[in-house]
Amino acid sequence: MTFNPVKPPKSSELVMEQLKARISSGEFAPGTKLSSVVDLAAGFGVGRSTIREALSALKAIGLVEIRQGGGTYVSAESKEEPAESQSLFANAQSIRELLEVRIILETGCASMAARNRTEDDLRSIGEELALMEASLHDEAKGEEADVRFHLKLAAATHNSLLIPMMESLSERLHDSMRESRRLWFYGERAEARRLLREHTDIYDAIRQQDERKAFEAMSSHLLKVENVLREAIAGFDTSVRNP
CATH class of the missing domain: 1.10.10.10 (Winged helix-like DNA-binding domain superfamily/Winged helix DNA-binding domain)
Structure with missing residues (x-):
């Protein structure tokens, strides 16, 4: 049995x-x-x-x-x-698919940015990191700075193909971050600070021009988000099977 x-x-x-x-x-x-x-x-x-x-x-x-x-x-x-809950978790599968693309694309972007970034790039990325820190209690502003951080990181690759690819994903990227932040219960300040630390690790690796470290920091960050989404999807599936 x-x-x-x-x-x-x-x-x-x-x-x-x-x-x-x-x-x-x-x-x-x-x-x-x-x-x-x-x-x-x-x-x-x-x-x-x-x-x-x-x-x-x-x-x-x-x-x-x-x-x-x-x-x-x-x-x-x-x-x-909570009908909003239904739509939120129902979207988790497509968000995860987008995240899988992000993992492939953005780990490469981080590594290439570490190799090709200029001081101006570093200053620009650092501005978004500072805004994220200043917006720990403001989800909307923190979310916007988060999206710009990733787009500016792509710009720091100075690759004419990667930049438009990330820009074309910008709207979906924005949706992905909004939903994953909510799934991550972003209202908790401790979680906001953890998210900030992960972005700081990515920034520091790019500043140090350490390609491997930048790749690993971005990979670690996105895989943590993916784990949250997997748990959310599993929870949603369970609630559907056992209403």
Whole structure:
């Protein structure tokens, strides 16, 4: 007799499901401000990090808004069942396909940029890195700087074919980053800082003109994002099979 392995749910998942149920039932109406992280942690009998993770998960599926310094609110357009979640995770497969192209293309770009970059290129890429750091609490601005970082890195290759290839992907690249950031629960400052560190590693390798290090740093960064997407796709498949 064989069975499928059972993975016990994390505390944050249990908290998230309870809060989601109350939002879906209308107990927490749109616009309602949730209790503070401290109060929620005390109410659920868990640590604050567990509450933050649960709230980030709810934010990722569009059920709550986390306002920096202002608390957490039920989204004004919350639905009984997060339809946005369906479209978000349904897109994960095509996002993963785009990411596979990015891994092939951008690791080569990083390596070539390390070899061919000029001081002007380095200065331009560094400006986007600085903007990413300044936008740790602003998803939209951080996302824009992230896209420009990758496009400027491609420009630093000074390859007449690679540059237009990356530019042609720019719109899809923007969509990919937006969705992967949300899947990564980007509302957590710790995750934003980790993302910044990965981009800094890429920048440092290019600055040092270390082609191998630049290739590996870009590969490591994109593979981490791919792992997040794989988990999201697996989770979506499970929810479809077991509604």
